[in-house]
Amino acid sequence: MTDIVISEFMDEVAVESLRARYDVHHDPELYARPDDLARLIEQVPAVIIRNQTVMRGPLLEAAKALKVIGRLGVGLDNIDMGACADRGIRVFPATGANSLSVVEYVIGTTMTLLRGAYFANAAMLAGEFPKTKLIGREIAGKLMGIVGFGAIGQDLARHARAIGMEVAAYHPRLPADDPAWSGVRRLSLDALLGEADVVSLHVPLTSETRGLIDAKAIARMKPDAILINTARGGIMEEAALVAALKAGRLGGAAIDVYEQEPLGKGAAKVFAGAPNLILTPHISGNTVESNGRVSGLVAEKVMAALEERI
Structure with a gap:
């Protein structure tokens, strides 16, 4: 059973660190197929997204077992923070990393x-x-x-x-x-x-x-x-x-x-x-170096949250 779904691009080193401890489904283009995404996240405890995945309304409601959202970036306008708070879903942005x-x-x-x-x-x-x-x-x-x-x-x-x-x-x-x-x-x-x-x-x-x-x-x-x-x-x-x-x-x-x-x-x-x-196409925060920092930080926060270390 999948533990973590990653719907957008993420540094492969960080993805492998997650795979070492969890069953991970990583598809950088998954955000563009919302029906597939909704099906895949129905029973997973954690998802990791960037800015193209909109965790609101039907998509958020589809994630019935969701406990953690990792945000590869700092903006939270694509996440219904009120609904997450009501359901006890913890959201971890990569504050400062980019x-x-x-x-x-x-x-x-x-x-x-x-x-x-x-x-x-x-x-x-x-x-x-x-x-x-x-x-x-x-x-x-x-x-x-x-x-x-x-x-x-x-x-x-x-x-x-x-x-x-x-x-x-x-x-x-x-x-x-x-x-x-x-x-x-x-x-x-x-x-x-x-x-x-x-x-x-x-x-x-x-x-x-x-x-x-x-x-x-x-x-x-x-x-x-x-x-x-x-x-x-x-x-x-x-x-x-x-x-x-x-x-x-x-x-x-x-x-x-x-x-x-x-x-x-x-x-x-x-x-x-x-x-x-x-x-430019929404890339000011994306460099080889920042992607590594952002991905590594979010991966660690998601694992720590799932393991109740934070």
């Missing part, structure tokens, strides 16, 4: 968009040498504005300061005397949007944050500012972002998360023709 990968994505895309020198392949291959057209900006001295100052936001602040950036953050629930504010300006959202050279989003998707960065919010930003979303789709209005980029009212953007995932051809049309835009 922070560095997200931070490096933000810093890397910030540098790319500010410098503006890495989109010249077509011109260079055509025999052009557009040296005077590619005078970009340095990252040092710019203000990094962080919306959501939790673990990842605080890690980003440390790295941004280390490379010479100034840092401001918005987080209404973090007390003003928290040590995390040391060296970081504490601003309202309106003030942060108006002052920051780079705005990076790090809040969960909730009823409060849905549509937080809408057309009015984007209009408050500097016309040469950069917007980066590695948090969740739905926090930022995609059409408003594209309109601002096309109108030259925003300097650039890097988007890793979307209102609809996978994006698909229809949803992708929203972004067509937008300049200075980097689109």
